[in-house]
Amino acid sequence: MATSPKFPELPARRLTDGPKPKHAQLREILEEICTTKLEPGDMLPGERVLEETFGVSRITVRRAIGDLVASGRLKRARGKGTFVAPAPLISRLHLASFSSEMSSQGLQATSEVLLSEVTTAPEEVEAFFRNGGRQHVHLRRLRLGDGRPYAIDDSWYNRVHAPDLLSKDVRTSIYGILDRDYRLPVTEAEQIATAVNADETTAGILDVEPGTALLKIVRLSLSGEHPVEWCSSLYRTDRYTLKTHVERATDPTSD
Structure with missing residues (x-):
């Protein structure tokens, strides 16, 4: 027999009409x-x-x-x-892995592998990797914080530089694996952020309603001059916030 949830004791008081609705x-x-x-x-x-x-x-x-x-x-x-709702993970748009961002805010990062394969990459990925015709590592993971879904990463990794990546424990930080096992630390990346709506499949994985607004971030990562990762991530907007700092242009006459 299911038990009813236990609610906190509420401050029983009548609300009155006044300046505050x-x-x-x-x-x-x-x-x-x-x-x-x-x-x-x-x-x-x-x-x-x-x-x-x-x-x-x-x-x-x-x-x-x-x-x-x-x-x-x-x-x-x-x-x-x-x-x-859980407190949102705040990304300050610096170069850091999901795992390290979660750790910096006191959350335990884990991953569930949804897909792992070696296959032909889409044209936009091949163009970034600059070695058309090769097969690359395709990895899709559900990223969790303290066991709650935060994001889906749909990633491609350059098999020229990380040929046996799928033999590693890809539930952990891929950036850590690239650095430790291949001497390919991610040194810079370009990120493109847009808004999308969750389709039924994505909504089911992220535990949101279909049509919910999601934050899409496409990240193109380099290790030195080597293109190593192309990743498209879909984030729950109630659990992930982007934060950035801007300064006025040096030209005082500019708008």
């Missing part, structure tokens, strides 16, 4: 509960419980929750409920 008052209360009484992945009490506890309408509850979902503090799972 009720949905904004409730949003602040729920955000405090998420911070002080719940952990990422914990379920929020149901809408009816919130209505009765705070003496507000269903519309007010849904608006407060909707605001927190939009801000990334909560996430909805159809047919399951509303849950506290």
Whole structure:
């Protein structure tokens, strides 16, 4: 027999009309509960419980929750409920592997191999590797942080420089393998970021609804002058954030 989830004790109080709308008052209360009484992945009490506890309408509850979902503090799972969202992984657009980014923010990185093969690469990959007609390593992995799906990496590795890559443990950091086993540390890369929507297959793997907005990053990596990796990654936007620092151009007259 399944047991009901245990919810935190809620601060029973009636919200009142005032300069701050009720949905904004409730949003602040729920955000405090998420911070002080719940952990990422914990379920929020149901809408009816919130209505009765705070003496507000269903519309007010849904608006407060909707605001927190939009801000990334909560996430909805159809047919399951509303849950506290994990803190997003923040990438500062420096050259680092997924594993090292996760580690720097206190998360354990793991991978599930979805596909591994040696086959003919697409034209855009061959053009980057500069050795058309050869077969290369194709590796698709689900990247997880503390066991939760963050991204899907669809990667190609230059078999000229890493001929037996698939004999290694590719569930670990490929950058680490390239550096340690092939003396090919990734030294620079070009990244292109765009937005896409999840198709049904991708949505199922990342545990999101079909049509959910995803961040797509295509990365072309070099080790010195050697092209070693072409990778297209799809990230959950509620779990991955890009952060960059910009400065004004040196010409004070430029806009």
